[in-house]
Amino acid sequence: MNNLLSMHQLTDTDIMRLIERALEMKAGNYTPFTETKYIANLFFEPSTRTKASFEMAERRLGITSIPFDADHSSVTKGESLYDTCRTMEAIGCDALVIRHGITEYYDEMEDLGIPIINGGDGSGSHPTQSLLDLMTIYEQFGSFSGLKVLIAGDISHSRVAKSNQQALSKLGAEVRFCAPEAWQDDSMAVSYVDLDDAVEEADVIMLLRVQHERHGDAVDFTKKAYHMKYGMTLARHQRMKEHAIIMHPAPVNRDVEIDGRLIESPRSVIFEQMKNGVFMRMSVLQEIFGSEK
Numbered sequence: 001m002n003n004l005l006s007m008h009q010l011t012d013t014d015i016m017r018l019i020e021r022a023l024e025m026k027a028g029n030y031t032p033f034t035e036t037k038y039i040a041n042l043f044f045e046p047s048t049r050t051k052a053s054f055e056m057a058e059r060r061l062g063i064t065s066i067p068f069d070a071d072h073s074s075v076t077k078g079e080s081l082y083d084t085c086r087t088m089e090a091i092g093c094d095a096l097v098i099r100h101g102i103t104e105y106y107d108e109m110e111d112l113g114i115p116i117i118n119g120g121d122g123s124g125s126h127p128t129q130s131l132l133d134l135m136t137i138y139e140q141f142g143s144f145s146g147l148k149v150l151i152a153g154d155i156s157h158s159r160v161a162k163s164n165q166q167a168l169s170k171l172g173a174e175v176r177f178c179a180p181e182a183w184q185d186d187s188m189a190v191s192y193v194d195l196d197d198a199v200e201e202a203d204v205i206m207l208l209r210v211q212h213e214r215h216g217d218a219v220d221f222t223k224k225a226y227h228m229k230y231g232m233t234l235a236r237h238q239r240m241k242e243h244a245i246i247m248h249p250a251p252v253n254r255d256v257e258i259d260g261r262l263i264e265s266p267r268s269v270i271f272e273q274m275k276n277g278v279f280m281r282m283s284v285l286q287e288i289f290g291s292e293k
């Protein structure tokens with residue numbers, strides 16, 4: 001694997017290999033790289049989880065992270081994304097983790113000589129989030145075949161929804177969406193359902209963050225109205241199957257996508273997703289850097 005740009009590029013075999021390796025690493029079975037390796041984590045959009053868990057994954061594998069802060073870099077003087085990346089390559093970075101607001105920013109990077117791991121591109125893809133979500137689902141159910149996964153919320157702006165829909169369908173799960181009409185995306189062949197009609201059948205209910213920063217003035221829901229129609233309320237929670245789980249990529253808008261009292265409830269795997277993110281990113285880094293174990 002030379003780059004990790006989107007879930008489109010991974011086969012079901014690739015995904016399962018990454019999951020199995022991440023689970024091994026979670027069990028403590030990994031050895032840091034012996035060769036010196038350098039990575040720059042280039043985040044042009046805010047991040048808590050993705051950036052910090054890549055840094056944790058890099059440290060656990062003995063990789064040196066080169067600090068980069070877009071707001072105090074020459075990006076503020078007009079440096080292009082390509083020139084920032086070429087600079088990192090020229091000074092000796094072995095790979096780049098990039099989050100950027102432009103969907104498919106990586107199309108401009110074809111001449112780059114080092115691997116890119118996509119940490120999220122606009123409303124396009126978020127492959128490592130999808131992989132850690134898949135790892136978390138696999139840990140709970142041991143298989144994807146026939147699982148009913150309901151993804152609810154801001155579908156059209158969500159790179160997580162797109163990446164998970166691509167991967168889960170490939171792995172044999174049945175994905176359905178629930179979203180306000182304005183946030184539906186017809187480019188994906190997925191049926192939209194009412195949350196109240198689907199809540200009792202789902203094995204996994206994944207709520208998505210309302211992405212206010214991508215809406216402009218187009219949002220006309222109050223928080224309460226959104227929560228009552230599209231959120232995980234206490235009443236819906238009580239109607240879920242006994243074994244069903246609640247997921248959210250986070251950050252969560254508490255009491256909007258999920259009643260705040262459910263975020264750390266027994267059904268919620270939200271913090272397990274974050275924990276798994278470190279091991280999945282270690283697994284991806286090992287894949288990118290090849291056979292050295």
Ligand code: CP
Pocket residue numbers: 046047048049050051120129249250251
């Ligand atoms: N889930 C996720 O990508 O979180 P951050 O934006 O905090 O990285």
